[in-house]
Structure formats: structure tokens, C-alpha cells
Amino acid sequence: MIYEVFRQERKGQALQHAGSVEAADDHFADVYAREQYGRRGESTALWVVARDAVIEIDDFVDELNRNYHRVDGYPLKEKLKEARERAGTAAAPGDR
Amino acid sequence: MNEQEFLEYVQSGGQVETADWMPDDYRAKLIKFIEMHGNSELMGVLPEREWILRAPTLQRKLALTAKVQDEVGHSQLIYRVVEDLGKPREQCLDDLISGKAKFHNVFHYPTKTWGDVGVIAWLVDAAAIISQKALLKCSYAPYARIMKKICWEESFHILHGRDVILTLMNGTDDQRELVQESLNRWWGPLMQFHGNPIAKEEDPMYIWRIKSQGNEEARQQFLDGYVPQIWELGLTVPDQKLRKNDEGAWEYSEPDWDELRHVVTGHGPKTGERLNLRRSARESSAWVRKVVLAEAA
Amino acid sequence: MNEQEQQLLLEIADDELILGWRDSEWTGVAPLLEEDVAFSSIAQNEIGHARALYELVARARGTTADELAFDRSPDEYRCAPLVELRLMDWAETIARHYLYEEADAKRLEQLKQSDDSEIAGLAAKIDREEAYHRIHAQMWFDRLQDEPRFAEALERLRPQAEALLDSAQRGEHTAELADLWQEMTIVRRSQPAGTKW
Numbered sequence: 001m002i003y004e005v006f007r008q009e010r011k012g013q014a015l016q017h018a019g020s021v022e023a024a025d026d027h028f029a030d031v032y033a034r035e036q037y038g039r040r041g042e043s044t045a046l047w048v049v050a051r052d053a054v055i056e057i058d059d060f061v062d063e064l065n066r067n068y069h070r071v072d073g074y075p076l077k078e079k080l081k082e083a084r085e086r087a088g089t090a091a092a093p094g095d096r
Numbered sequence: 097m098n099e100q101e102f103l104e105y106v107q108s109g110g111q112v113e114t115a116d117w118m119p120d121d122y123r124a125k126l127i128k129f130i131e132m133h134g135n136s137e138l139m140g141v142l143p144e145r146e147w148i149l150r151a152p153t154l155q156r157k158l159a160l161t162a163k164v165q166d167e168v169g170h171s172q173l174i175y176r177v178v179e180d181l182g183k184p185r186e187q188c189l190d191d192l193i194s195g196k197a198k199f200h201n202v203f204h205y206p207t208k209t210w211g212d213v214g215v216i217a218w219l220v221d222a223a224a225i226i227s228q229k230a231l232l233k234c235s236y237a238p239y240a241r242i243m244k245k246i247c248w249e250e251s252f253h254i255l256h257g258r259d260v261i262l263t264l265m266n267g268t269d270d271q272r273e274l275v276q277e278s279l280n281r282w283w284g285p286l287m288q289f290h291g292n293p294i295a296k297e298e299d300p301m302y303i304w305r306i307k308s309q310g311n312e313e314a315r316q317q318f319l320d321g322y323v324p325q326i327w328e329l330g331l332t333v334p335d336q337k338l339r340k341n342d343e344g345a346w347e348y349s350e351p352d353w354d355e356l357r358h359v360v361t362g363h364g365p366k367t368g369e370r371l372n373l374r375r376s377a378r379e380s381s382a383w384v385r386k387v388v389l390a391e392a393a
Numbered sequence: 394m395n396e397q398e399q400q401l402l403l404e405i406a407d408d409e410l411i412l413g414w415r416d417s418e419w420t421g422v423a424p425l426l427e428e429d430v431a432f433s434s435i436a437q438n439e440i441g442h443a444r445a446l447y448e449l450v451a452r453a454r455g456t457t458a459d460e461l462a463f464d465r466s467p468d469e470y471r472c473a474p475l476v477e478l479r480l481m482d483w484a485e486t487i488a489r490h491y492l493y494e495e496a497d498a499k500r501l502e503q504l505k506q507s508d509d510s511e512i513a514g515l516a517a518k519i520d521r522e523e524a525y526h527r528i529h530a531q532m533w534f535d536r537l538q539d540e541p542r543f544a545e546a547l548e549r550l551r552p553q554a555e556a557l558l559d560s561a562q563r564g565e566h567t568a569e570l571a572d573l574w575q576e577m578t579i580v581r582r583s584q585p586a587g588t589k590w
Contacts, residue, residue, distance in 0.1 A: 002176075019242060020176050021427050022185070024388045027532045032427040036169055039434055040249070058115065141421035148417050149573075152581035152590040153459045154444045157414075158437055164420050165433035172426040185426075210580045210590075263589050270584060373422070381424035384483045388425070388536055 003029040004054055007037050008045040015047055106235040106305045113237050114180050122304050126236055127181050128197075129306055134174035135192045135199035137167045142370045143207040144216065152210065159256045163217065166249045173242040180238065193375045195362045200224075202285050204364020211274030214264060215282050217257025219322060223289045225250045226317050230309035265329050272330075279326070280334045287335075287348065288356040290314040319346040394453040394509055400471065402512070403461070404560060405500065406446035407472035410462055411570070412493060413439030414577070415476060416486075424483055435490075435526055442519050449511060463581050467566065467574040475553040477567045487537060488546035489554075491530045496557035497523060 003023055006015040018037050023029035026048075033048045067073030084091060097105065099119045112118055118126075144164050151157035175185045191197035202220050207213070228247050234240040264271040296302040296310030319338075323346070326333055337349045359367070394402075416436035423429035447458035454461075475493070480486050501523065504516035537543040556562035581590070 019173055019245070020180075021172070022176070022389075022425070023427065024536070027535075028388075028427075031431050031529060031532065035431045035434055036172065036427070039165075039430075040252075056115070058113075138421070145417075145421050148420065149414060149576050150580045152463070152578075154440060154447075154462055156590060158440055158444075161417050161420060161433060161437050161440070165430055165437070168421055168423075168426060168429045168433070172430065175426065260590075267589055268584055271588070377422035380481075381422075381483055383540075383542075384424035387540060 001025070001029075002051040003033065003048050004051055005033045005037050006047040006049075007043040009043060011044055015045065018043075018046075020051065021048075103303070107303075109305075110235065111237040111240070112235055121300075122306075123181060125300055125304060126239075126306055127178055127183050129301060130174060130181070130236075130239055131178050131183065131188050131191075132198050132200070134171045134178060134188065135197055136203060137171040137174060138192070139199045139203040139370060139374075141167050141171075142373060143203060143205070143366070144213065146207065147210065147213045150210070151213075156260070160213065163253050163256060166253065170246050170249070173245065174239075177238050177242060189374075189378065193371055193378065195371065198360050198362075201288055201356055201359045201364070202282075203370075204359045204367045205282075205285055206366050208281070209274050209278055210260075211264065211276075211278030212282070214257055214260035214275060215278040217253050218261050219257070219279075219282065219286055219326075220289075221250055221253045221257060222322055223286055223314075223318050225254065226314050226321075227290065227307075227309070230307060230314065233305070233308040235305035261329070265331075275329075276331055279331055283334050284352060284355070285359075286318075287315070287351040288353070290318065292351075292353050292356070316346055319348070394449070394512070398507075398509065398512065399450050399453055401504075401560070402446050402450050404471040404473075404563060405497075405504075406443045406450070406461070407470045408476050408493075408497075408557065409439045409443035409446065411470075411472045411573070412476040412489075413437070413443060414573070415479065416490075418479070418481065419486065431529065435529065438522055438526065442522070445515055445519070449515060463578050464586065467571045470566070470570065470574075471563055472566075472570070473553070473556040473563055474565065474567050475550065475556060477570045477573065479569055482542075482546075484537065484540065484543040485546045485550070487530070487533045488543060488550050490526075491534050492547070492550055492554035493557065494523065494527045494530045496554055498527065500558055 001023060002020050004020050005018045007018040008015045021029060021032040021036060023032050029048050029050075033046050037043050037046055081091075097117055099121075102117075102119055102122070106112065106122075112122075141164050144160065144167075148157060148160050148164065151160050175188055178188055179185050188197065192199070202216075202223075207216070225247060228243055228250065231243045232240055232247065234243065261275060264275050291311040293312040293315075294310070296307075296313070299307065299310065301307040302310060320340075323333065323338065323340075335349050337347060339347055341347050358364075362368075362371075413436050416432060416439060420429065420433045420436070423432055443462065444458050447461040451458050451461055475489060478489070480489055498520075501516050501520045505513050505520065507513045507516065
């Protein structure tokens with residue numbers, strides 16, 4: 001069985017996928033993951049999970065181009081320029 | 097995506113994951129390249145493990161065991177990548193043992209002295225790490241990712257190698273002679289290691305961005321980094337022609353490409369013996385794999 | 394530390410050194426790649442434990458761990474015959490591993506009660522690392538217990554495991570130890586004593 005291994009390098013960091021080990025069962029997977037991803041003290045934590053248990057998702061649908069979810073949905077630059085001209089105020093150096 | 101689009105994609109830095117579509121040729125070349133790397137790590141263990149017993153201090157014994165352990169670990173990481181690409185580990189090992197699949201030239205040669213332990217960890221691993229650092233940019237992402245771990249672990253090997261060599265060089269005349277004699281023997285294979293100087297634009301590995309560096313580029317990097325280290329210890333390199341020219345490129349005697357071809361096609365001094373060892377170890381432990389992995393299959 | 398305590402520590406150190414070396418013979422040729430890596434760590438731990446024990450005795454004797462590990466003659470080693478055996482069958486190796494860990498757990502318990510705080514402290518440290526070895530040995534025992542060759546190896550090696558806990562049963566070495574010592578010290582002996590490596 002293939003087990004996926006996720007490791008956390010330091011406390012506070014996210015666990016990241018590190019690799020996989022082949023093991024007969026959870027006990028062997030525990031031992032083997034520890035060895036491959038921890039023998040040099042390089043991880044503070046490991047999550048080990050059978051590959052079959054992982055739900056893979058890599059297809060995302062966005063047919064109608066929903067820009068309100070993205071930064072480019074909010075074009076402020078032109079509007080700010082117009083508002084300043086109206087108020088007679090200039091942009092200060094460094095303004096966005 | 098078609099093959100042309102894929103080519104443009106990887107050539108502009110695109111990364112490929114396991115589940116992505118890839119041209120058959122890309123997949124085949126990838127498997128062959130990565131498999132050879134896995135084979136090399138596994139075969140590289142054999143010349144070094146003899147010295148674990150003979151290590152002259154407890155610290156050296158531990159460091160050498162850890163180094164060899166890392167190499168086995170690397171082969172595990174690499175074969176997992178190959179397996180996810182479609183070629184099972186057992187098939188890779190079958191092909192290795194039968195001689196169908198290759199491994200790097202340096203692992204076909206004997207180790208004769210403690211000097212070799214130092215030279216291998218210092219220079220052979222250095223030559224390998226140059227290639228490995230270039231692989232960090234491999235277009236196939238799972239392989240590029242394991243290269244990060246491999247490079248990190250290899251950096252300890254180089255430290256160990258350097259420590260062994262410096263201790264010998266600061267020791268007795270006999271110890272210094274051990275290093276020089278070892279270097280004399282390993283220089284030829286080292287110069288052949290990065291392969292013949294095929295232009296990278298003609299190298300399919302580079303075209304697919306599996307490799308990001310040409311063979312000659314790698315060799316020049318090796319010479320640039322390590323010849324000064326060799327010379328500063330008072331050691332000589334057994335090549336009269338070796339020098340850096342005015343353009344900053346290293347000139348050297350033409351490596352023996354026939355020897356390289358002869359060796360990697362399975363005719364090295366130790367090839368047969370080492371493959372036999374692999375074969376018999378594998379046969380005698382087949383029952384363990386059956387017991388342990390059978391239900392899991 | 395009195396002479397008796399030193400002898401006991403040397404027994405354990407010699408056991409760990411020779412067993413650690415025997416276990417490291419599997420590096421590169423173990424049945425599974427993942428197991429190869431795991432078992433190599435166990436071998437390294439054993440050699441590390443040997444070193445720590447040698448260091449304790451070395452301090453009491455005004456010598457070094459390396460000198461104790463390498464520079465005695467074969468008949469001066471205090472290891473039990475069980476660890477000297479070259480066992481390149483996995484069933485035998487795991488059988489020895491299991492029996493050794495069983496015995497080692499008992500003697501570490503005793504050492505943890507030592508009046509000498511250094512000995513007790515080191516025993517506790519070693520014991521904490523050995524916990525992992527015991528888990529590993531048990532895991533393999535559970536997998537192999539129905540295999541005839543494993544059960545047979547266990548029964549065959551069990552009597553020799555008794556010497557681990559009985560100093561009186563040590564002293565006789567196998568023929569293998571002299572050969573092992575020759576090879577183990579060949580590089581070291583090639584230069585004068587005190588040469589740095």
C-alpha cells in the first residue's frame with residue numbers, strides 16, 4: 001500500500017506533502033515515514049495517510065468569469081484619479 | 097494539449113504533475129532517466145558499505161552508515177516517482193539486475209582504500225550534486241521536489257568527505273599518500289561522469305527540460321569548484337593538460353569515452369560482482385516481500 | 394565507578410557495538426527499501442549507544458571510547474556470542490533482534506536503578522531510544538510469527554539470548570569474532586596508535 005506523508009518543518013508552519021512510502025499496514029507506514037522524513041530531526045510533525053484515503057481535486061470550473069472573487073474585479077485606480085480631480089486634491093508621492 | 101504545445105509549455109518553465117497528460121516520448125525518457133538515477137543510488141551503496149566495518153573511529157562508522165543509509169533512502173524516493181509514472185519498483189529492480197537498465201559509471205569501480213571513502217564523498221558526490229542541483233528545475237515536478245530533499249542530504253555527505261580528506265591530509269605521510277593514490281584512480285571516471293559533451297540543444301533530456309544543464313556545463317562547474325580545492329591541499333591531478341584558459345574555461349585531456357561506454361553497458365571492473373550481490377540478496381529475501389506485501393497488494 | 398560496574402558496561406557496549414555492526418551489514422541489501430533505511434537507523438543507534446557507554450568507562454580509565462572500541466585484542470571483548478553471529482537471513486536477524494531487545498530491556502531496567510547517577514542517567518536515555526527498537530521488533534514479530542523459519546530461528550537462538558543477562562556465560566567467543574576484529578581494525582592498525590582519522 002502507498003501512504004502519503006505530509007510534514008511540518010517547524011511549529012506554526014503548514015504541513016506540506018513530502019512524499020510517499022510503501023508499507024504493509026499503518027504500523028509499518030508509521031515506522032517508515034519517521035525514518036524517511038524525520039531521522040535527521042528535520043520535521044516536528046508528520047501526517048501519514050493511505051493514498052486511497054486521499055480525495056484528489058484538480059478540476060475547477062469558472063465558466064462565467066466571476067471577477068468579484070478577484071482583485072481585477074475592483075478597478076479603483078481610474079475612479080480615485082477622477083475623485084481627486086473633482087476635489088482638487090493631488091496624489092501625494094507614494095500613493096497607490 | 098498536443099505535443100508541440102507541451103514542448104512549448106515545458107520550455108517556458110511549465111511544470112508537469114503525475115496526473116497531467118504528457119507525450120509518450122516524454123514519459124518514456126523521463127522514466128529511463130529517473131530510473132537510472134534510482135539504480136545509481138542503490139548501486140552506489142555497494143562500494144561504500146564495505147568500509148562501514150573498517151571505519152577507523154566510531155564517529156566515522158556512524159557518519160558513513162548514515163551516508164549509505166541516505167543513498168538507500170534516495171533510491172526509495174526515486175523509485176516511488178518512477179512507480180507513479182507507471183513502472184513498478186520490482187520491474188526496475190528486475191531490469192537493473194538483468195543489466196537491461198543502466199547506472200552511473202562511478203559505481204562500477206572498486207574501492208580499495210580508506211582514501212577512496214574520502215575521495216568518493218568529497219569528489220564523486222560533488223560531481224553528482226552538480227547534476228542534482230540542475231535537476232531542481234526539472235519540468236517534472238514530483239522529481240524536482242524530491243531533488244530538494246536529496247540535495248539537502250547530499251550536503252552532509254560532502255561535509256563528511258571533506259572532513260575525512262582534511263584529517264588525512266593533516267596526518268601522516270602514508271595518509272596523504274592514501275588520498276593522492278585514490279585521486280589518481282578516480283580522476284578518469286570523474287571526468288567521464290557528466291557524460292560526453294553533446295550540445296544541450298541536441299540532448300533530448302534538455303529539450304524536454306528534464307535536465308536544465310548541458311553535460312559540458314556540469315563538468316566545467318565541477319572543475320571550477322573542485323580543482324582549486326584539490327590543488328590547495330598540495331594534491332596533484334593526474335592530467336598534465338588540466339588548466340583554466342584565458343576565457344575562464346577549463347581545458348583537459350579528452351576523457352576516455354570508450355571506457356565510459358564500455359563500463360555503463362555493464363562491463364565495469366565490479367559490475368558483474370555487484371549485480372550478483374543484488375540478485376542473490378533479492379532472491380533470498382523474496383519471501384519477506386511476499387509475506388509482508390502480499391495482503392496489501 | 395568500580396571495576397565490576399566497568400565490566401558490566403563494557404559487556405553491554407561490546408554487545409551494542411558488534412550487534413550494531415552486524416545489523417549494519419543489511420544496509421543496502423535489506424528485503425525492502427523502506428526497511429533498509431529503518432534498520433540502518435537501528436544499527437546506528439546501537440553503535441551510538443556503544444559509544445556513549447564506552448565514553449563513560451573511558452573517563453573512569455583515562456582512555457578514549459575509540460581506544461576501548463578498537464584497540465583491545467579479540468579475547469578482551471566482553472560481547473555475548475549471540476551478537477557475533479553473521480545472520481544474513483531476515484528471519485534469523487529479526488529473531489535475534491527480538492530476543493536481544495527483550496533481554497536489553499531487562500538489563501536497562503536494572504541499570505536505571507544504579508547508585509551511580511551517570512550510569513542511571515545514561516541507561517534512562519538509552520532506554521528511551523530503545524523503545525523505538527522494541528516497537529520495530531514487535532511489529533516484525535507480529536508479521537512473521539506464523540512463518541516456520543522464523544519460529545525455528547527464535548527457538549534456535551533463544552538459549553544464546555540467556556548469555557545476554559548472565560555475565561558468567563560470556564567469555565567464550567565464536568570463531569567469527571576474530572575475523573570480524575581483523576577487518577574492523579585493519580585501517581586503524583595501518584598507522585601508529587594515536588593517529589587521527
